[in-house]
Amino acid sequence: MCLSVCVHTSSIETRDEEEEGTEVNTMSLIRNPRSPTSLLNWVSHKVSTFKKPQPPINPRRSLSSTATTSKLPRNEIRKLTQLAMFDYFYNNRGLQFLIAESMSKNAPLFNDTLLNKLHNDSHSYSASCGDELIRSITKFLLYHPVNEFEPFFESLGLKPSEFSPLVPCDKMFLNEDAFLLENYHVFWNYGIGREKMGKIFKEAREVFGYESGVLASKIESLERLGFGKVFVSKVIVCTPRVLIGETNLEMVSVIDMIGSDWVLENLSEGGSYDWRCIHRCLAFLRELCGDDESELLELIKNRPGLVLEESGEWTMILAGFQTKLGCSRSELALKLPQSSSQEVGKCVSNLRHCFLFLRGIKMEAYEIGKVFRNHSHWLGVSRLKHTSTFLNTLKGGKKRLCQVIQENPEEMKKWTMGLRVTPLPGTGVVDVVGSKAMKTQFLKELGYEEKEMEKALRCFRGRGSELRERFEFLKSLGLSEGEAKEMVKASPDVLTQASDVLEAKVDYLVNELGYPLSTLVAFPSCLKYTLERMKVRFAMYYWLRERGKADGKLAISTILVYSDKSFVTRFVNRHPDGHKYFEELKKSASL
Template identity: 70%
Template sequence: MSLMRNPRLFARLFNWVSEVSVETLFKPQLPGNPRSFATRRRVDAEVFGEKWSSRPRNEIRKLAQVAMFDYFYNNRGLQFLIAESMSENAPVFNDNLLKKLNCDADGDDDLVRSITRFLWFHPVNEFEPFLESLGLNPSEFSHLIPCDKMFLNEDAFLLDNYHVFWNYGIVREKMGKIFKEAREVFGYGTGVLASKIKACEDLGFSKLFLSKLIVCSPSILIGNTHVELAKVMEMLRRMGFGFDWVSENLSEEASYDWSSMHRCLNYLRAMCVDEDELRELIRERPRLIFDNSGEWTLVLAGFQTKLGSSRSEVSSLLLKLPLIQELRKCVSNLRHCFLFLKDIKMEADEIGEVFRSHSSWLAVSRLKQTSTFLNTLKGGKKRLCQVIQENPEEMKKWTMGIRVQPLPGTEVYIDSKAMKTAFLLELGYKENSEEMEKALKSFRGRGSELRERFNFLASLGFNEKDVKDMVKASPDILTQASDVLETKVNYLVNELGYPLSTLVAFPTCLKYTLHRMKLRFAMFSWLRARGKVDAKLAVSTILVYSDKTFATRFVNRHPDGLKHFEDLKKQRIDTQECSSSLYRIDTQQCK
């Protein structure tokens, strides 16, 4: 009945039915991929229900749109254009409605009547299709839907302000951005929004320019933001930039803070020598004020200033930046480079010197991680600092996408490697063998230190043959300083009572920290005193397991074991406590 009362709607439905021929509805499917066909049928069945899954989805959606329009226009009394937009431009809402309808359908083949009848008894939240029709996704407007309203007519001013924007030439798809960024604008009372727009027009803006400006920056309609806008436009006008130039550089996808742009323009004016230089800078680099409303320009300039750059150096840097490079990426690259130089212990004045002279290419280059340099360049932090100070442009070879080559060996490095090689030959390694290469990678520091530490180990009571066997089994024990080795040997031998032969059999124990040793042996002695572990456990069994595995295999054997283990971790295990009779190991049992 409602269709007959609305001739235009009936005509639209009649024209659509005329376009869909019998051959189209019942045309057999061409042979194709049966898997994709089955997938499509499953999707249609999920969305439209089994009853309608055999019909073309466009046909079902068009029928649903007709029913939605009939409901919003005739039953809810919404204006024609709004009802038409909500029915045709809210596909997610329509599909969700069809899913619900599948559960409540009474088997009637008339889909339009089924949807209409469903909406009569199941009113929907009209803000959902309305906001979706404005170009917003459900994830964007879900938090914008009023909690105390379901119908658009309950919002006294929403549709009035909608029509103000529409009559001003702002299309429906762009109103969603305004609603998302300046929700309160749609709540203005009668005449308030029109007066706000009129106040902006009084600044000399044309209707075409102002309509784009409202979409790009809806905040100009809130409070006194248009005052900051007027200041920016006046500064640009004095430099010879008109509304057309501003409109070309505005993006409707972005949002603008005119107070930030005003600060950026003031900074650029103070930085430049004269108006001609400022005009040339803005003409060549309009992104300086339009990208993120000039915030990244201020961050970049502040970063360079803190590193000691003068105003002329900052101005030169801004002119050298590529036109296509985003300022955000430039700031990120410079920050990453600064952290790298700081990480390799370069002095502050030396870092400033690098940035003052080379920021233009550092801003468009992304360096690799510090760990990559140290592993691939085969040079320590001190060596890297020296290379960069001699020629900062060496860092161009260390950027992302370029294979990093090792640094050429210095005379000190070559001598140190020769001493390491000679030392390994004395231990019985074969020259140029795979075992020697692995041992060389394990040794860190100067080659002369290896012989010193070897001799020091021998002085602790080991004979030379035993020390050779220990080093061949675990070469990296010599990467530790002599005093560290002495502390660990004294703890294991003199305090816990292990014989030297135990360390010869298991030299890897010297790689573990003294704290780990004290923690494990304290826990082992606590468990041994309660009869939960074998007193003859080897040193390797006590030390090699991770904390998690050690707790699973041993600590959990006692109900209070885990709590005691955690307490030991928190407190400092004193050496004197671990050498008492409670913690002392029976050397005869542990041989």
């Protein structure tokens, strides 16, 4: 009986050798049983829990037929996918361990795309089919090889929109580009991580095509200049183009001027720098400081953004802007941003916005130069509201605004973004009454009856003199008085805009796009849209038309009236690259 129990027990142990959680040592229990009863109880338990062996899994079976009683969590599915990808790249494709591991773990978008090809609903995998998932992915990759450059570039930290143009058309496997992998390992062994390599590849792609030994010699040449490994690796990441061509003499000159410690401390690995521009900016600042090295170093130490923000380009633009407004070279040093936290680019933007505002209210050039020479230190810090806001809220015309600013330029501090603008003090009740009388008279000339006057006064915002001035401008475009009246009655918002704004919009639609004036009469509401919106929409429309994705003749209303979301659905999505081009148009228009 003991023999039969042993045979029976051995058989059970063989069948259950893959079950998790079996910790009973069968042979030990049989040879040294505590008691016959304990052995029999153990055998009874094993027999009662014995499961029939499952038939072998058919690898050709569709993944969708897998049982879904206990679903795998998403993170577990991703781990299994990474294991399958690593197994394929390392064991089947023969890639080096470092490359295979990086591509499997750091390309989540590629892995998710692959998983979706196998099954539409990744959450439907049951907890018992993890091994099947791995085998299915491996089998799929064996019969459907993927372009290995895509997960490789994604593992370097590049987005699909960034690496799509970089994927070679004539290669599919990484082993076909031996220099790429060799230079990858040169950077890795030098201490430059994979995500930093993605930035290098994006800015200096040629580096990864160097033949054997070339990249290493380039790096060694930088070290021979007297720089340490930490400094060289950071310079390579921040300015990858130092590895292209001859030794960058401008970089050496800049470092000799301000010291490698300062460069190492202030360079940002997330930024990109041009040593030629930095050198030019430093030379300019040295002239401003009168060749006083200590003063120059103190200036750079307190405000590193002067030379590092856009490689000093914004500083040069600011200096040129101030020079055109009448500042002398000796005054320019005082016009530079005084705080290290103040961005030079934002300072230029604020000054430009203020300049356009002063030009918009017809201030004389010499008066604008006077304002900037004396007050640019705070005008560069604050951003003024838009011109239309001033004219509508301050309740003053352009001449009145010019007079207020000339008398006290610091009054503009009250007109910056974030502050509530209060109307300018009136010149008397007589003016208010007179303005309303002029507005009423103007509306009567448009054809409004007395019973319609109250509603019309609310629709036509602005002073009576301003409304008449803009109405006369419409007539000066070539419209008859009847056509002009028809336009403003159909869309009163037309007259709420300044004449120069209307002129710019009409010039764009009529002279640049070629629409007749009759189009504006039929659809005057088109003039209420911003010029930026017009340019973006029509540029997108003509781009689609050139590619045969839009009709040759569309009305202005068809292009302008839709919201951005509807415009994308109806037009932009007609072309695969439409969304990318549309975003570029909006970005360039905002700049």
